[in-house]
Amino acid sequence: AQKVTQAQTEISVVEKEDVTLDCVYETRDTTYYLFWYKQPPSGELVFLIRRNSFDEQNEISGRYSWNFQKSTSSFNFTITASQVVDSAVYFCALSDFYNFNKFYFGSGTKLNVKP
Amino acid sequence: GAVVSQHPSRVICKSGTSVKIECRSLDFQATTMFWYRQFPKQSLMLMATSNEGSKATYEQGVEKDKFLINHASLTLSTLTVTSAHPEDSSFYICSAREDRASNQPQHFGDGTRLSIL
Numbered sequence: 001a002q003k004v005t006q007a008q009t010e011i012s013v014v015e016k017e018d019v020t021l022d023c024v025y026e027t028r029d030t031t032y033y034l035f036w037y038k039q040p041p042s043g044e045l046v047f048l049i050r051r052n053s054f055d056e057q058n059e060i061s062g063r064y065s066w067n068f069q070k071s072t073s074s075f076n077f078t079i080t081a082s083q084v085v086d087s088a089v090y091f092c093a094l095s096d097f098y099n100f101n102k103f104y105f106g107s108g109t110k111l112n113v114k115p
Numbered sequence: 116g117a118v119v120s121q122h123p124s125r126v127i128c129k130s131g132t133s134v135k136i137e138c139r140s141l142d143f144q145a146t147t148m149f150w151y152r153q154f155p156k157q158s159l160m161l162m163a164t165s166n167e168g169s170k171a172t173y174e175q176g177v178e179k180d181k182f183l184i185n186h187a188s189l190t191l192s193t194l195t196v197t198s199a200h201p202e203d204s205s206f207y208i209c210s211a212r213e214d215r216a217s218n219q220p221q222h223f224g225d226g227t228r229l230s231i232l
Contacts, residue, residue, distance in 0.1 A: 033220070043206060044225040045159075091158065095220065103149075103210075103221065105158045 002027050004094050006106035013082050014114050021077045021109045023092030029053075031097035034068065034075045039089045039108070048090075051075065052097065082113045118142060119211045121224030128199065129232055135195045136227045138209030145211035148192040149221065150184065153206040165192040189214075199231045 003026040013019045025034065036048040049059065051068050059066045063080045079086055092106040118141040126134050138148055146167045151159040163184055164172045171184035181203075183195040192211075196203050206228050210221040 037223075042225075043208075043228065045208065045223040047223075050220070102161060102164075103159075105160075107158045110156075 002029075002094055002102075002104045004092050004104050004106035006090075006092055006109050008109045009107070010110040010112065012112040012114065015084060016081050018078060018080050019082050019111065019113075021079075021090050021092075021111065023075045023077065023106060025073050025075065025092070025094050025104075027073075027094060029096060033095045033097060035093040035095070035103075036066065036075075036077050037091045037093065039091060041088070045091070048077075079111075082111075084113050084115055087111055087113045119209065119222045119224040121209050121227055123227060124225060125228045125230075127230045127232065130200050131198055132231075133195055133197045134199055134229060135193055136207055136209070136229075138192045138194070138211065138224050140190045140211040140213075140222070143211070143222075144189040144214045145192075146189060146214050147212045148186060149210045149212070150182070150192075150194050151208045151210070153208060153226075155206075159208060162194075167192075196229065199229070201231045204229055204231045 005024045008022055032053045034051045038046040038048055049066055056068050056070055065078045067076045089108045089110045091108045094104045120139045120141055122137045148165040150162045152162050153159045161174050162177045165184045165186040167186045167189050173179045181197055186192040206226050208226040209224045212221050
């Protein structure tokens with residue numbers, strides 16, 4: 001069955017600390033996509049990254065970095081030097097490769113960054 | 116970039132009222148759109164897949180007579196919550212899938228916060 005697990009319900013850090021959000025997934029498919037979205041208090045979903053199952057290279061975008069490891073079925077997200085504006089709920093999601101029809105979202109991790 | 120407009124952003128109404136939520140893709144065609152529901156502090160759950168010109172496909176446990184979906188054009192899908200009751204209060208988010216290849220397979224609207232009194 002397709003499933004995404006974000007075991008960390010809520011994390012609190014002080015500004016400038018680094019923080020890693022964990023994501024573990026289960027899928028029967030050999031090809032698939034993984035995503036991270038940010039949901040600020042206003043509610044909209046902000047796309048952060050898409051990674052396909054063929055590409056295990058880590059990715060860095062500014063203060064954000066992602067570590068995809070197929071061997072452990074994990075797709076973790078690290079924010080370096082966190083800022084108050086990073087406070088939000090972060091969702092990891094899994095979708096099928098060919099149709100993008102169904103997104104399986106994790107339960108989300110609420111990140112609180114305190115000044 | 117591609118934008119999905121969802122309207123209204125917030126609705127407060129009395130029990131028994133029917134509420135219509137619109138989801139529009141502004142600069143791309145979307146044969147397929149999706150409706151999600153999110154309860155407070157919970158994840159997004161797919162309710163239904165909306166296909167232009169055909170009947171929507173509902174996920175297990177979602178009442179099709181309660182949540183009417185109409186996808187009449189390539190840029191507009193509507194979700195009508197019929198005879199809404201307090202338990203229907205939730206955050207509803209739509210997404211649209213671009214017909215052409217894209218880095219983002221689904222673009223999400225900003226959501227509609229529905230409160231039934």
